[in-house]
Amino acid sequence: MDVRRLELLRELADRGSIAAVAAATHRTPSAVSQQLKVLEREAGVPLTERVGRGIQLTGAGAALAATARQIATAIESAEALWSEFTRAPQGTVTLSTFPTAGQMLLPGLLTMLTDEPGLEVAVTDHDLDRPDWATLTPDFDIVLADSQGVPAHWSQGGLRVITLMTEPFDVAMPLGHRLADKAVLKPADLVDEPWVGAPVGYPYDRVLDGLAAYTGRAPRIVQRIMDNLIVERLVAAGIGLAILPRFTTRIHDTGIVTRPIAGIPAERQINALLRADRAERPSVRRILELLELEGRRVQSRYQHPAHRR
Structure with missing residues (x-):
């Protein structure tokens, strides 16, 4: 054949x-x-x-x-x-990212590339309405994807999944909220609160599903918004609480504070998703190494996040 x-x-x-x-x-x-x-x-x-x-x-x-x-x-x-016998990794690697992954990983990655002559990354940013990142892998060498665990169809489709980092989720609330004095929130603390939710199926939305399962009460979602910057403004205005990612949520001078939640799964994995054959290319392998390094740096930087008040 x-x-x-x-x-x-x-x-x-x-x-x-x-x-x-x-x-x-x-x-x-x-x-x-x-x-x-x-x-x-x-x-x-x-x-x-x-x-x-x-x-x-x-x-x-x-x-x-x-x-x-x-x-x-x-x-x-x-x-x-x-190629390993003949030359260092060279060429252009195409990479798809979603906004918060790009904020966390791209500055460090592109800075490190200045020490990698002949190796380039062409970045495209996506924010899918219903995120099935696997649909992007035919068109990009590396797709940055967030998930809670590894969806079965990723593995069944023969894709390689490399977890670059884990990011906790926090509860965001306006300054002066009654829960702001607590260092850690429990599910019972959040019953009856209004929420600014994410689109159905997003990792943030699954945290609210977990909250409902734990308390037996469905959260009262007053709005569903995809853009986290809009969500931050709505939280600051007192429209509702929100589940937001710890490392990229802006809390300084924005009118919001964040607190961790205990008792339910509240984190996501930031993954590199790619076809198995592309994972064998020296240029792609080198970019994956740099992404893994930057992922570790980001997690280390926020291990004890001083930005959270």
Whole structure:
């Protein structure tokens, strides 16, 4: 079987449609379809089947796509090994970040790159309405993603997941709030408080789910806002409390204070998410090393956060 046709099958598994594969590989949809038909003849079994107006992989097609991922990883690994004998990591690594991860990790990463001649990072920032960061991995070498644990479909999709750091969540409240005198909050302290929530499914929102499960009372969510800067302003105005990330929430001169919450899971992991074959590239591996280093620095810097009042 031709490796290039196997790669098209793998792209179909990841992207879900002939049109998306064609756009990503700079081919026409008919050219992609023809190559997949040739691969199907070589395999001797149906690899795709019609579903409505689209197509999906058969069981055999999904198995062959998984094999294509393994082949791509092996090729990248061989090229990486050869590169290590010939030169230092070079080239441009594409990286997708969401706002708070970018605030924490990018300044240090890009500063360290000044000592890495020939190695560059091209950054794109995303803030997905419904964050499934895995959907970005076909188009970027590294995708910065937040999660609570590792979603099953990340591993099932053959993706590599490297946890760069863990960030606690705190409860944000306006200055002078009745709970501001407490050093640590318990779930029972928060019953009946109004909340400025995050979109459903965000890690912040899952903390409120945990609060509901612990207390048996659903939090009273008065607004749902995605942008943390807007949330901070609403909290300062007394609209409600909020769950916010510890390291990037601005509390100096903003009219809010933050306190940790005990008794329920209240943290997230900041991960690097990428295809297994790209993880073998020396340039990508070096950027991952630098991201891991910066993640450790950020956690160390905020180990005893003096910014929290």
